[in-house]
Amino acid sequence: MAQPVDAGPGRHRDLRSRLAVYLLTDPELAAATGRSVVETARAAIAGGVTALQLRAKALPAHRQWELGLELRRLTRAAGIPFFVNDRVDLALALEADGVHLGEEDIPVAAARRLAQAQGRPDFIIGFSTAVLELARQAVADGADYVSVGDLFGTTRKPDAGAPIGTAPLAAMARSVDVPVIGIGGITAATAAQVIEAGACGVAVISCIAASPDPAGAARELAQVVAAALARGRAAPGAGAGREAGRR
Amino acid sequence: MRPALRWDRVHLQFILDLPGLAAHKAAHIAAAAARGGVDSIQVRGKGLGAGDLLRATCLVMDALRDVGLPVPVLVNDRLDVALLAGADGVHLPESGWPPPWAQRCRQLAALAAEAFPGDGPEAASQAATDVAAPRPFAVGRAIHSTAAAALPGTEQLDYVMFGHVFATASKAGLPPRGVAALARAAAAAPVPVIAVGGITPANAAQAVEAGAAGVAVIRAIRDAPDPAAAAAALREAIDRAPRPAPPVGPAAGAKKGRTAGRKEDGRCG
Numbered sequence: 001m002a003q004p005v006d007a008g009p010g011r012h013r014d015l016r017s018r019l020a021v022y023l024l025t026d027p028e029l030a031a032a033t034g035r036s037v038v039e040t041a042r043a044a045i046a047g048g049v050t051a052l053q054l055r056a057k058a059l060p061a062h063r064q065w066e067l068g069l070e071l072r073r074l075t076r077a078a079g080i081p082f083f084v085n086d087r088v089d090l091a092l093a094l095e096a097d098g099v100h101l102g103e104e105d106i107p108v109a110a111a112r113r114l115a116q117a118q119g120r121p122d123f124i125i126g127f128s129t130a131v132l133e134l135a136r137q138a139v140a141d142g143a144d145y146v147s148v149g150d151l152f153g154t155t156r157k158p159d160a161g162a163p164i165g166t167a168p169l170a171a172m173a174r175s176v177d178v179p180v181i182g183i184g185g186i187t188a189a190t191a192a193q194v195i196e197a198g199a200c201g202v203a204v205i206s207c208i209a210a211s212p213d214p215a216g217a218a219r220e221l222a223q224v225v226a227a228a229l230a231r232g233r234a235a236p237g238a239g240a241g242r243e244a245g246r247r
Numbered sequence: 248m249r250p251a252l253r254w255d256r257v258h259l260q261f262i263l264d265l266p267g268l269a270a271h272k273a274a275h276i277a278a279a280a281a282r283g284g285v286d287s288i289q290v291r292g293k294g295l296g297a298g299d300l301l302r303a304t305c306l307v308m309d310a311l312r313d314v315g316l317p318v319p320v321l322v323n324d325r326l327d328v329a330l331l332a333g334a335d336g337v338h339l340p341e342s343g344w345p346p347p348w349a350q351r352c353r354q355l356a357a358l359a360a361e362a363f364p365g366d367g368p369e370a371a372s373q374a375a376t377d378v379a380a381p382r383p384f385a386v387g388r389a390i391h392s393t394a395a396a397a398l399p400g401t402e403q404l405d406y407v408m409f410g411h412v413f414a415t416a417s418k419a420g421l422p423p424r425g426v427a428a429l430a431r432a433a434a435a436a437p438v439p440v441i442a443v444g445g446i447t448p449a450n451a452a453q454a455v456e457a458g459a460a461g462v463a464v465i466r467a468i469r470d471a472p473d474p475a476a477a478a479a480a481l482r483e484a485i486d487r488a489p490r491p492a493p494p495v496g497p498a499a500g501a502k503k504g505r506t507a508g509r510k511e512d513g514r515c516g
Contacts, residue, residue, distance in 0.1 A: 060342030061324060086297060089327035093351060104296030110331045117330075117362030118355060 015124065016179045018081050019145060019201035020229070021222045022051040024183075025071070026156055027059060029209045038070050044208050045078045047218025050201070053100055055085035068094040083126060088114055091123075098124030098144070103134065112142035128183070130168045132175045139176050147203055148172050150184030151194065156205045160184065166197035173198025188220045195228035251336060251385035251405050252319055253286050254439055257485035258406075258461025261285040261468050261478065262323075262443070263307065265292040268469075270303040274310035276474050281316035283478025287385075289338045289463070291323035300325060304332040321385055326352055330359040336385025336405065346400030349386040356384035387441070393428060396436035404438050408463060411444020412454055417465065418444065426457045433458030448480040452488035 023044050030037045041052055052075050054068050068084060072094055075082035083098045084091035088111045091099040099111060106114075108125055115123035127138040128147045135146045153163040163184060173180045182194035183203035191202045202225060211217035252258060261280040265273055277288050290307055292300040300322070308320055319335035322328050326344075329337045337352055344352070385405045390396055396407055409432040414423045423444060433440040439460030446454060446462045454462050462485060471477030 060340065061344050062342065065344070087325070087327065089325065089330075089355070092327075092355065102296075104298050106297045106301055106327060106331065110301065111327075113363075114327060114331055114359065117359045119358070 015144060016200040018050050019179055019181050019203075020050045020225050021048060021218065022053065022181060022201055022203040023049045023208055023218070024053045024055045024085070024203060024205045025067070026205045026209050027056050027067075029156065029206065033210060035209075035214075037067060038074070040209050040214050041071055041074055043213075043215040044218040045074060045080065047208075047215035048222035049080065049208070049218045050222070051081045051083065053083040053085055053203075054090075054096075055100075055205075057086065061087070061090065064090055065094070068096070072096060081124065083124070092118050092120065097122075098126060100126040100128065100147070101143075102128045103131075107141065108138045108143045109141035130164055130172070132172060135172055135176050139178050143178065145179040145181065146172060146176055147181050147183050148199075149182060149203075151182050152185030152187075152190055154184040154205070157184075166193055169194065169199055170197040188217070188224050191221055191224045192228040195225055195232060200229070201225065251383045254460055256286075257455050257459075257488065257490065258286045258439065258441060259284065259478070259481055259485060260287045260289055260408075260441055260461060260463040262289045262291055262463055262465045264465050264469065265290065265300065265303050266294055270299070270306050273303055274306040276469060277307040278310040278314045278316070279474040280468050280478045281311055281314060281318045283468070283475040284482035285318060285468075285478050286461070287319045287321060287335075289321045289323055289387075290334075291338075293323070297325055297328055301328045301331055304328060304334060308332060308334065319385060321387060326355060330356060333363065336387065338408070339386065339388040341389045341391055341395065343388075346388060346398050346404055349388075349400065349403040349405075352386050353384050360384075389443075390432065391424070393431045393435050396432040396440065402437040406439045406441050406461065407432070407436050408441040408443050409433075409436075409459075410442065410463075412442045413445030413447075413450055415445035415466075426453050429454060429459060430457040433460075446481070448484040451481060451484040455485055455488035455490055458491055 025037045027037055030040060052071060054071055056064050056067060068090060072082050081097040083100045084094060084096045085100050086105050088099050088106055101108060101111060108127055111125055124144045125142055126145045126147055127143040129135050130148050148169040150160040150163050151166060151169065154160050169180065169182050179200045180198060181201040181203050182199045186194055186202045186204050187207045194202050207221060208214045208217045263273055263277055280288060290304045292303065304322055311318055321336040321338045322334050323338045324340050324343050326337050387406045387408060388404050390407045390409050401407060409429055411418045411423050412426060412429050429442050441461035441463050442454035442459035443463040446464050447467055451462050464481060467481065468474045468477045
């Protein structure tokens with residue numbers, strides 16, 4: 001049922017570069033810092049974030065919807081892709097650029113089918129896994145990028161196991177033909193390792209959302225990622241994965 | 248086209264709460280409830296991943312087809328799961344989508360129905376029988392106050408579910424809203440009101456007399472040693488109960504015409 005991966009016009013265009021600095025929202029962290037999700041997103045976009053994901057599992061659908069409308073407005077104005085975590089219905093209703101799914105969520109093939117049914121061949125589907133076989137299947141089913149974690153130990157995902165380091169990410173980047181990003185406790189100090197391991201980008205929460213200066217944190221992260229990507233392009237064979245040398 | 252849900256008798260909805268139930272057990276209980284005479288089944292999986300909810304919903308629908316009782320199945324909250332399972336509707340939590348979302352839900356459902364046309368052998372055989380004639384996509388919504396019964400957009404819903412009416416273990420410590428509040432909600436709502444919360448064969452008639460067009464139960468069927476018999480006992484109690492005139496349910500239900508189609512395919516497999 002799933003369409004071939006490259007069936008969607010423009011689905012993969014520039015996706016690699018658009019995933020360079022990918023911020024996930026965190027309403028609990030927003031409450032703790034006293035700064036709203038929208039304020040943090042606005043500052044982070046000003047600082048150079050290249051993609052945004054609405055992740056608000058604890059919020060009821062209508063709150064996710066309201067928040068999603070505001071975030072979509074911001075991302076459209078900035079020209080960056082907007083993703084919704086888990087809920088394909090919400091992503092389609094918000095006319096988001098895509099959805100991000102995990103192993104426990106709706107299967108990628110089913111999400112792809114639903115998106116096609118709603119006239120969205122351009123809908124981007126991300127998939128979280130560190131398991132190569134699951135990633136290969138997800139890509140065959142229509143996933144457009146893969147997110148690997150928890151790399152360094154996130155504080156924002158209560159069910160995350162022990163951190164896995166960058167080796168599984170390097171293996172993933174060699175194994176699948178779609179962009180791979182890293183997630184889990186990434187900071188400006190560790191982002192370069194993630195890119196060097198073969199990722200085309202880093203997904204973060206705390207590094208930006210818990211910072212007293214989210215715009216500055218985003219800017220610093222974007223600079224580190226851009227520099228690491230540039231080094232990878234200059235020496236394409238040097239990275240552990242092939243992603244570093246590709247555009 | 249017939250209505251999405253039947254209101255020609257007091258509607259009996261079984262809320263199938265998945266957490267703690269193996270999916271095959273849930274499907275087995277759903278089939279038993281259908282044999283006992285429920286009019287709809289709402290599949291609910293709070294805390295479950297959407298993948299598990301989708302698989303369980305598909306198993307439930309398969310089980311209902313297997314016993315030849317295609318009782319309408321609604322999925323709690325997750326429209327995406329409902330559409331992918333080929334379910335008959337969605338039940339919106341009060342904290343979920345607001346009432347005007349009903350039309351948006353039906354638009355998405357109509358697009359999905361168009362894209363996934365029924366073409367399996369089951370579709371062909373079931374299309375021959377009246378029970379599988381095209382059925383529009385149902386949208387219900389939970390409410391917990393009389394005010395919510397009259398929110399703008401409520402008239403677009405197939406029903407609102409008001410509770411909890413009687414004391415129930417699932418709302419331990421919270422005082423029940425009572426039959427008088429149910430009567431006020433039934434009077435205020437432009438669509439049928441289904442009463443939920445502590446409903447038993449012993450008190451179901453009180454809900455009907457208060458103006459409920461239907462009743463919904465969770466444990467009374469799920470935790471019964473014989474779920475089919477439990478459903479049948481509820482069925483009997485509400486069928487015997489005197490309904491106030493004019494009957495709120497049929498009148499409200501009849502004025503709605505839906506256009507979304509229903510497909511009977513084997514998408515779940």
